[in-house]
Amino acid sequence: MKRAGFTQRWLPILLLMPQLVIIAVFFYWPAAYGLRSSFFLQDPFGFSETFVGFGNYLTLMRSPSYLKSAGFTVIFSVLVTFLSLAIALILAVKADRVIRGAKTYRTLLMWVYAVAPPVAGVIGLIMFDQSWGPLMDFAALFGWDFVLGVNYFDTAFAMVVVSVWKQIPVNFIFFLSGLQSIPRSVREAALIDNRSASGRFWDVTFPLLAPTGFFLLITNITYSLFDTFGIIDTTVKGEPGNNPMTLVYKVYVDGFRGNDMGGSSAQSVILMVLVLLMTVFQFRLIERRIHYT
Amino acid sequence: MTRLSLAAAAALSMTTGAATAQTEITWWHAMGGALGDSLNQIATDFNASQSDYQITPVFKGSYEEALTAGIAAFRAGEQPNVLQVFDAGAATVIGASGATIPVQDLMTQNGVDFDIEDYISGVRYFYADSDDKMIGMPFNSSSPIMYYNIDALEAAGVEAPTTWEEFAETTAPALVEAGYIPLAQSHSPWIFVENFMSRHNLPFATNENGYTGIDTEILVDTPELKAHWTALQDWEENGYYAWYGAGWDDNQAPFEEGEVAIWLGSSGSFGGLMQKDLPFEFSATYLPYWEAITTEPTQTFIGGASLFAMSGKSDEENAATAAFFEFLTSPEVQYSWHRETGYVPITTAAYDLAKEDGHYDRFPAAEVGIQQLSLPAGENTKGYRMGFYVQIRDVMNREFGRILSEGVDVDDAFATIESEANALLARFGQTQG
Known part of the structure; x- marks a missing residue:
């Protein structure tokens, strides 16, 4: 069999060039520069620098505050991903059954999607405000003396709530369209086989939703690791203090606030490697179990 | 092109010509x-x-x-x-x-x-x-100064304290009795570390507070500073001091709302407080000092x-x-900036102009910042010079948060601050080649 292809060698290269140039300029070049500066300690203005080898990495590994924010990042990401997926799935399954007024109902659920993370953070700040936040009064009903920005746990709690709230609508839209693309015939057949609604959900609906779920899992992990930056930034109000911080926010705090170029470059490199590993893991192990129709 | 738009274009080119000159x-x-x-x-x-x-x-x-x-x-x-x-x-x-x-x-x-x-x-x-x-x-x-709610102090029958001993023994108990939270402050590293050092003329770092060399080490793991923070921790426990987090405004708001009677803030906060038309009379005075450390308090940074x-x-x-x-x-610009914001006039001429104009007769509290900066100097009151200091302040704020909200031991917290700050200073030294 003859392979279809280009007759000239330069044409495919030419066609690829714009994309390659963009990747080179906006990813490879900065990444290479970041990798290089992670081995140096550099004057913020760039006048002088000292080669320190893996010194910046060793400093991080020995730093209790870095390890603490690594631990927080794991807990935070797991909670945000799990809660925003689970709540959105419940809402989608319920909304799928609604027939009358379905459109209004769905629109209301999707609304929050239009809110940008920093704005979500500001709304969270208002809700959790120390002296007049409505959620503070709600917490007080349970005898919970909630103080944002003072108590580590309370601040973390507020960050998780706001991040989950912000992410539910996106997941909801995808789950709902995933549910609606499941053929009627399959559902009806399942109805004959199994009388239990929850049994039908786990045996039929859930596996058929898996491709959507997998896509959402990846986007939600990315969201909880990276896009929550704006929420965390507004919640800590410019003073990191003893507030919880994710690793991405710590890169910003040390690099852009503290002007420690070498240390924050090392942190970015660590994050880059983590994301690489996670991507490989997700596609190698999880995607194999998912069947696309 | 019509004649009118031509004329307009000509006029435009003339004005841009004038602007580029x-x-x-x-x-x-x-x-x-x-x-x-x-x-x-x-x-x-x-x-x-x-x-x-x-x-x-x-x-x-x-x-x-x-x-x-x-x-x-x-x-x-x-x-x-x-x-x-x-x-x-x-x-x-x-x-x-x-x-x-x-x-x-x-x-x-x-x-x-x-x-x-x-x-x-x-x-x-x-x-x-x-x-x-x-x-x-x-x-x-x-400069950090002490603002106080005159109504609150009158209700409690006390004067603004000059020393921390007076605050702990007389002022705070009376204010609690009168239903107030006695004390709050907006910037722990600035007020309760840096200016604590200058007010008591204590060295803050080696190399003359960092001015004369790059191999500087911070000196915060000291008995005086730790005694102050141990006292703060006690005051927080028995309701003499309230901490509202590391943010500036969160600590200022309870003072403005009349819940907190004494607030340590910036002399530059004066203009903002005046504009807010607070429901009570307020004034300001010098930052208190510990008589146990010195009887001759010095100026602040x-x-x-x-x-x-x-x-x-x-x-x-x-x-x-x-x-x-x-x-x-120029004295005129400095004076108007001083009058509107509360920041101190930076030249003697501007200060004299403010005095001549009677500004301090009208607002005695406006003079506190500059008076405090003009108190006797000491060998440790010139200032400090430390690299990666933004990060050092962040370390302090983190540990202070742990002292005040998690009950972390003061000795442990200051040992951590000193070792992390010195590691940062050493790293900064390396960036300077």
């Missing part, structure tokens, strides 16, 4: 809100006062953001002519000696009279190098920020910057 300079700053309005007024007045130069102020966010933006712009060759840098960032900018033109050199090279002795003693050397040459122009200089002339600009633009600095330090 002026030398334009930019000024990046971090003054938002009412402070930003006062700052823009200074720029407008400067532009109106002469026709050769035009300055454009640009708001760049918080102090940290303005510094980072200035550094990034410098590396890209796009730096502004004037950059506002706050106290904690001074070491970073002064350490990079090629990044700025020392103010003193800029002024003399452009034929502007400059005498460092014209500046009041508390602000004179903070942004100077080890040879006492002024590198940054002190601009919005403040300035806080706030200074203006740096960035290098890599043409001679014409540098002349414009010098002219602007001359305008900025």
Whole structure:
């Protein structure tokens, strides 16, 4: 069999060039520069620098505050991903059954999607405000003396709530369209086989939703690791203090606030490697179990 | 093209021609809100006062953001002519000696009279190098002072305390009795570490607080400072002191709402408090001191920020910057800035003008900041110069949060601060090659 292809060698290269140039300029070049500066300690203005080898990495590994924010990042990401997926799935399954007024109902659920993370953070700040936040009064009903920005746990709690709230609508839209693309015939057949609604959900609906779920899992992990930056930034109000911080926010705090170029470059490199590993893991192990129709 | 639009085009080209004859300079700053309005007024007045130069102020966010933006712009060759840098960032900018033109050199090279002795003693050397040459122009200089709710103190039948002993034994119990939270403060590293050192004339770091060398080590794991923080922890427990987090406004709000009777803030907060029309009478006085540590308390450090002339600009633009600095330090401009914001007037002439005008007869509290900066000096009250100081302050804030909200032991917290801060200082030393 003859392979279809280009007759000239330069044409495919030419066609690829714009994309390659963009990747080179906006990813490879900065990444290479970041990798290089992670081995140096550099004057913020760039006048002088000292080669320190893996010194910046060793400093991080020995730093209790870095390890603490690594631990927080794991807990935070797991909670945000799990809660925003689970709540959105419940809402989608319920909304799928609604027939009358379905459109209004769905629109209301999707609304929050239009809110940008920093704005979500500001709304969270208002809700959790120390002296007049409505959620503070709600917490007080349970005898919970909630103080944002003072108590580590309370601040973390507020960050998780706001991040989950912000992410539910996106997941909801995808789950709902995933549910609606499941053929009627399959559902009806399942109805004959199994009388239990929850049994039908786990045996039929859930596996058929898996491709959507997998896509959402990846986007939600990315969201909880990276896009929550704006929420965390507004919640800590410019003073990191003893507030919880994710690793991405710590890169910003040390690099852009503290002007420690070498240390924050090392942190970015660590994050880059983590994301690489996670991507490989997700596609190698999880995607194999998912069947696309 | 109609005749009218031709005429309009001609007129337009004439005006742009006139505009380009002026030398334009930019000024990046971090003054938002009412402070930003006062700052823009200074720029407008400067532009109106002469026709050769035009300055454009640009708001760049918080102090940290303005510094980072200035550094990034410098590396890209796009730096502004004037950059506002706050106290904690001074070491970073002064350490990079090629990044700025020392103010003193800029002024003399452009034929502007400059005498460092014209500046009041508390602000004179903070942004100077080890040879006492002024590198940054002190601009919005403040000092932490003690604001108090007069109604609350009267209700409790006490006076504003001069010492912390008096606060703990007399003032605080009476205020609690009268239904108030006695004390709050807005910036722990600045008020309860840096100025704690200068008020008691204690060394803050080796190498004369960091001015004379790069291999500086911080000195915070000391009995005096730890005693103060142990007292704070006790006061918090028995309701004498309340901590509302590391944010400035969260600690100021309860004072404005009348819940907290005494609030330690910046002398630069005065203008804002006056504008807010609080439901009670307030006044201010000096920061208290511990009689157990000293009976001769000294002056405090300035806080706030200074203006740096960035290098890599043409001679014409540098002349414009010098002219602007001359305008900025004139007694009239300094006095109006002082009157509107509460920041201290930085020259003796401006201070005298404020006195002559009767400003302090009308608002005695407005004089507290400058009086406190003019108290007797000591060998440790000139200021401090430490690299990566923004991060050091973040470490302090983190540990103070743990002391005050998690009950972490004061000894452990200060051992952590000292070791992490010294690691940061050593790292900064390495960045300087």
